[in-house]
Amino acid sequence: MSQDPLQELRDQLRGDPPDALRTLSEADLRHLTEAIRTARVRQAAALEHAAEQGFSYVPRLLRGPIRRILR
Amino acid sequence: MSVGYQSIEVRAELLKLARLLGRAPDELAYLEAVGPAELRALREQVTEALFDSHLGALNRLASASRLLPVAVVAQMGEKVFGALLSARITGLLDPDRAVEVAARLPDGFLADVAVELDPRRASAMIARIPADRIAAVTRELLARGEFVTMGRFVGHLPDASLQAAVEVSGPDDLLQVALVLENKDRLGHLLGLLGPERTDQILEAADRAGLGLEARELLEQAGRDDGSPRPG
Numbered sequence: 001m002s003q004d005p006l007q008e009l010r011d012q013l014r015g016d017p018p019d020a021l022r023t024l025s026e027a028d029l030r031h032l033t034e035a036i037r038t039a040r041v042r043q044a045a046a047l048e049h050a051a052e053q054g055f056s057y058v059p060r061l062l063r064g065p066i067r068r069i070l071r
Numbered sequence: 072m073s074v075g076y077q078s079i080e081v082r083a084e085l086l087k088l089a090r091l092l093g094r095a096p097d098e099l100a101y102l103e104a105v106g107p108a109e110l111r112a113l114r115e116q117v118t119e120a121l122f123d124s125h126l127g128a129l130n131r132l133a134s135a136s137r138l139l140p141v142a143v144v145a146q147m148g149e150k151v152f153g154a155l156l157s158a159r160i161t162g163l164l165d166p167d168r169a170v171e172v173a174a175r176l177p178d179g180f181l182a183d184v185a186v187e188l189d190p191r192r193a194s195a196m197i198a199r200i201p202a203d204r205i206a207a208v209t210r211e212l213l214a215r216g217e218f219v220t221m222g223r224f225v226g227h228l229p230d231a232s233l234q235a236a237v238e239v240s241g242p243d244d245l246l247q248v249a250l251v252l253e254n255k256d257r258l259g260h261l262l263g264l265l266g267p268e269r270t271d272q273i274l275e276a277a278d279r280a281g282l283g284l285e286a287r288e289l290l291e292q293a294g295r296d297d298g299s300p301r302p303g
Contacts, residue, residue, distance in 0.1 A: 013116045014123070018109035028101040035092045035099075036117055040124050042093060046156050047128050053151045062138050069135040 005029035012036040076250075076285040080107035083219050083251035088114045090186065091121070118189050122159065132156075133163035141168065145175035154183035162192030169196040173204070182211040186220050190227040197227045202235035209236040218247035225261060226254025233264055242272035246280065249273065249289055258293040 005026045009017055012033050021029070051070055058066055082096075084107050089096040091114060102110060122129075136144045148157045161169055161184065173181060173196075185208060190197055205228065212221050221236075225248065228236065237245060245265070252258055262270050270290075277286030 013120050015116060017116065018105070018112045020105045020109040021113065023104070024101060031101070032099075035094055036120065039092045039117075039121055043121055043125055043155070043159075046153070047125055047132075050147075050152045050156055051128075051132070054147050057143055057147045057151065058139065059143070065138055066135045069138075070131050 005033065009033045009036075012040075073284060073288055075282075076288050077107060079250050079285060081105075081110060083107075083222070084110035084114060086219050087223070088117065091117055122189070122192070125159075129156075129159055129163055133160050136160075136164065137168075141171045142175060144168075145172045148172060149176055149180050154180065155187050158184045158187035158189070161188060161196060164196070166193075166195040166199055169193070170199045173200060178204075178207045178211045181208045182215065182217070185212065185224065186217060190224050194227045197224065198229050198232075200232065202231045205232040206235040206239045210239050213240060213244050218244070219251050221248045222251040223253045225252055226257045230264060233261065237261075237265060237269075242269065242276040243280070245269070246273050246276045246282065246286060250282070250285060255289075255292055258289065262290075262293055 006017075006022065006029060009021070009029055009032060013036070021032075024032070055063060055066075081103055085096045085099050085102060088102070088110065089099050092099075102113075105113075136147075139147075152160070164172070176184075181204075209221065225233065240248070249258065249261070252261075265273075274283070274286055274290075277283045
């Protein structure tokens with residue numbers, strides 16, 4: 001059985017949402033929660049892509065030290 | 072707050088939240104019944120959640136960038152990181168270095184970053200950008216109709232930058248920005264910089280746009296401002 005939609009939103013926000021959101025339907029709460037989750041996933045993918053692609057711009061001598069910082 | 076004014080504020084908040092989530096504002100239409108103050112609180116929570124969820128990785132990228140020449144950081148920002156990640160990392164860079172990086176980036180890309188940036192996290196950097204550059208990016212944002220973005224920055228700009236921005240803006244532009252201003256407590260100070268003649272022009276623009284009531288309501292709010300100048 002799926003979790004309480006308000007609790008799912010709380011988990012994504014890592015805190016209590018504003019009280020006015022309690023009036024939203026279950027479907028709307030789930031949509032909002034999913035939108036936040038997707039944004040987080042997209043941000044993670046963008047970070048991974050940047051860390052991989054960025055190396056082609058880094059001068060060869062600095063690649064080692066930078067790799068150590070990013071680890 | 073009148074219904075018309077509240078609805079302008081709600082639309083502006085929904086646009087900001089939709090951008091943060093990478094969604095079209097229509098997809099969040101179910102939030103229209105939520106008041107602007109609570110929508111803003113929700114947006115701030117989402118901003119924190121997204122930022123904090125990758126803070127470690129963002130901090131590592133910011134640390135790594137210190138080893139690189141400014142020109143390389145600028146190139147990577149534009150070609151690899153893009154506007155979204157550049158906006159997230161900006162506030163983690165040393166403000167003076169971030170300004171040096173910005174100096175090497177085109178106005179169009181800086182406008183892209185401004186759309187994604189949380190100005191509260193990059194206030195020190197924003198305050199250090201030369202006024203003529205602020206004017207150039209303002210022109211770019213105006214050309215795109217990015218009044219909501221401009222409204223988020225007003226509270227973070229020192230007077231010289233604000234002055235430069237208003238000089239390249241027409242009364243219709245200033246009206247649109249004023250209506251969606253994020254730090255409304257700064258409105259009185261902004262109007263002080265504009266002077267009575269330009270304020271009257273904005274009111275005329277509001278009357279032409281059928282927004283006279285909303286604009287006057289805003290002016291009433293501005294009457295409660297302390298008028299003190301911005302730091303920086």
